[in-house]
Amino acid sequence: xxxxxxxxxxxGHWTDAGAATPGDRLRARFHRAALLSNLLRPYGLTxxxxxxxxxxxxxxxxxxxxxxxxxEELWVEAERxxxxxxxxxxxxxxxxx
Amino acid sequence: xxxxxxxxxxLGGYLGSGKTxxxxxxxxxxxxxxxxxxxxxxxxxxxxxxxxxTGAEGITLLAGGCCCCEGxxxxxxxxxxLCDARSRVSGDGERLERVVLETSGLADPGAIVxxxxxxxxxxxxxxxxxxxxxxDALHALAQxxxxxxxxxxxxxxxxxxxxxxxxxxxxxxSVLRTTLSTLNGHxxxxxxxxxxxxxxxxxxxxxxxxxxxDLTGEDARGPIAPTQVTIPPDLDWSAFTLWLxxxxxxxxxxxxxxxxxxxxxxxxxxxxxxxxxxxxxEILPDQGDMRRDNVIVFIGRGYRPEDLGRSLRRFxxxxxxxxxxxxxxxxxxEGSLT
Numbered sequence: 001x002x003x004x005x006x007x008x009x010x011x012g013h014w015t016d017a018g019a020a021t022p023g024d025r026l027r028a029r030f031h032r033a034a035l036l037s038n039l040l041r042p043y044g045l046t047x048x049x050x051x052x053x054x055x056x057x058x059x060x061x062x063x064x065x066x067x068x069x070x071x072e073e074l075w076v077e078a079e080r081x082x083x084x085x086x087x088x089x090x091x092x093x094x095x096x097x
Numbered sequence: 098x099x100x101x102x103x104x105x106x107x108l109g110g111y112l113g114s115g116k117t118x119x120x121x122x123x124x125x126x127x128x129x130x131x132x133x134x135x136x137x138x139x140x141x142x143x144x145x146x147x148x149x150x151t152g153a154e155g156i157t158l159l160a161g162g163c164c165c166c167e168g169x170x171x172x173x174x175x176x177x178x179l180c181d182a183r184s185r186v187s188g189d190g191e192r193l194e195r196v197v198l199e200t201s202g203l204a205d206p207g208a209i210v211x212x213x214x215x216x217x218x219x220x221x222x223x224x225x226x227x228x229x230x231x232x233d234a235l236h237a238l239a240q241x242x243x244x245x246x247x248x249x250x251x252x253x254x255x256x257x258x259x260x261x262x263x264x265x266x267x268x269x270x271s272v273l274r275t276t277l278s279t280l281n282g283h284x285x286x287x288x289x290x291x292x293x294x295x296x297x298x299x300x301x302x303x304x305x306x307x308x309x310x311d312l313t314g315e316d317a318r319g320p321i322a323p324t325q326v327t328i329p330p331d332l333d334w335s336a337f338t339l340w341l342x343x344x345x346x347x348x349x350x351x352x353x354x355x356x357x358x359x360x361x362x363x364x365x366x367x368x369x370x371x372x373x374x375x376x377x378x379e380i381l382p383d384q385g386d387m388r389r390d391n392v393i394v395f396i397g398r399g400y401r402p403e404d405l406g407r408s409l410r411r412f413x414x415x416x417x418x419x420x421x422x423x424x425x426x427x428x429x430x431e432g433s434l435t
Contacts, residue, residue: 014375015338020363032335039339039412071339072373075346087347088340088408089400095411 015071026051036074043082100379102224103183104195105176107209109250110231111240112202115260115289119231120199122292124153132194136175138164138201154193163201165208172198172209173216180222195226205246206230206253207353211374225376230254234265234288238273238307241280248309251280252353252396259288262295276306282323283356283394324395324402326409332391333413334361340412342375348400349373357393365390 015032019025033049033056040047040058048057056074059065060081068074079086087093106129110116117137123129135153139160157175162168176196183193200206206228213219230250233240240247251257257277262270274286274297288297328337337359345352355370358381366378395405410416 014377015335015342028335032339035333035336035339071342072346075343085347086343088344088412089348089404093411094404094407 032056040078040082043078043084043086045078045082100224101189103180103193103222104226105213105223106195106197106226107206107228108197108199108231109204109206109228109253110202110258111233111237111244111247111250114202114231114233114237115258116199116202116231119258119260119289119292120197122289125292129195129197132192134179134193134196136172136196136198138168138172138199138204153197163203164198165200165204165206165212169209169212173212173219176213176223177216177218180219183222196223203246205249207249210253210376214374214376224379227255228253229256229258230284231258231260232273232277234259234262234270234273238269238276241276242307242309248280251277254281254284257281257284257286259286259297261290262288262297263290267298271300271304272307274300275304276309279306279323280309281354281396283354322396322398322402324397324405326393326395326406328359328391328393328409329413329415330360330391332359332361334359334363334366336413337409340409344405344408345370345373345375348397351399352395352397354396355393356396358390359393360390368393 019028029049029051033047036047036056036058044061046059046061048059049055050057053067055067055069057065057067058074058077058081064081066077066081068077075086108116108120120135124133124135133153134155134157136157136159139158157179159168159171159175162171164172179193179196186192198209200209210225210228213223213225230253232251237247241251259270259273265273277284277286286297288295341355345355350373352370355368357368359366359368359378363380365381365383367381368378369376
């Protein structure tokens with residue numbers, strides 16, 4: 001574990017499963033960041049992963065930025081920045097309401 | 098790359114359900130393979146069980162505190178000690194291969210898994226292999242009807258070992274097995290009498306599960322029910338994990354367990370979660386029963402069963418019209434257990 005940044009605390013997050021080589025892992029990170037970016041836009045948030053610095057950077061349109069290390073942290077921070085819950089079973093997300 | 102981490106088997110089950118008897122026989126016939134270390138936890142101050150267990154490489158006794166709650170620190174320390182000693186052994190053929198943790202009858206196996214996953218040292222050294230739960234064929238139905246803990250143990254199991262089946266009538270046994278499969282449909286069921294495995298007759302198709310009262314009190318979220326979601330064959334694993342992590346974040350306290358095998362370009366991944374904790378997925382070999390691939394079982398409450406499949410399709414950007422069919426697991430209609 002790196003003393004300066006604390007990464008990585010665990011041997012790969014569970015979402016990295018299946019990406020065995022460093023190239024695969026990098027590709028998976030870019031791909032995930034692109035998906036996240038689309039996903040968070042309706043919440044007024046942006047997501048960016050440059051592939052160099054560990055973690056995913058998320059921010060608001062107003063400029064608030066934060067770095068999260070995994071997806072568990074990501075949803076907590078996204079809710080905080082967006083000021084509302086992120087719930088895939090929410091009626092509004094499902095298009096029911 | 099081979100996973101060289103230490104394998105951990107958690108053995109749970111209610112007080113007096115026959116955990117030690119079963120474990121004793123398994124150690125005697127070397128069912129866990131060579132180089133096994135056993136950790137016995139007893140909630141009481143006076144240890145009884147450790148004298149009965151022979152046939153293991155070593156035994157650690159943790160008395161005076163259940164290791165899912167107040168004795169958790171002692172368990173973590175014991176496991177760290179084992180990992181430390183193991184790291185000093187260089188030969189592959191001499192290293193400790195497996196730890197069997199016999200929990201106290203009052204322990205929630207899910208809490209133990211969560212504690213191990215949360216520890217920054219143990220997560221690198223230990224992979225939780227299987228949760229075996231001993232179920233007393235004589236008393237389990239009564240316990241399940243009154244004890245929330247008994248239900249949590251059943252929900253956390255990967256494998257049930259029905260004990261004392263020789264003292265139990267066939268009808269009662271069938272009702273128990275049907276009830277267990279409604280509470281936790283993905284766990285395999287075996288039976289043992291005094292630790293020795295016995296064959297189980299098939300359950301007659303017309304057996305109804307026992308009526309279990311709702312133990313959650315004023316909890317209005319409804320009973321815990323299993324839902325199957327079939328995922329599309331050309332699944333985008335990254336998108337799926339995003340969806341699942343968001344779902345667990347929002348609904349993790351309601352989703353008791355998620356389990357299934359997902360086909361990805363990298364191989365078949367065994368995915369399992371206990372509450373909000375996801376175990377690092379294992380790559381399974383291309384053998385065995387592959388018919389259940391790409392079907393994920395969600396056990397939980399507080400949502401409409403069909404919403405899981407709808408939400409996933411929406412997330413993956415698939416048309417919602419195609420039936421992804423999140424059918425309730427068993428004969429229970431509308432996802433209800435009672």
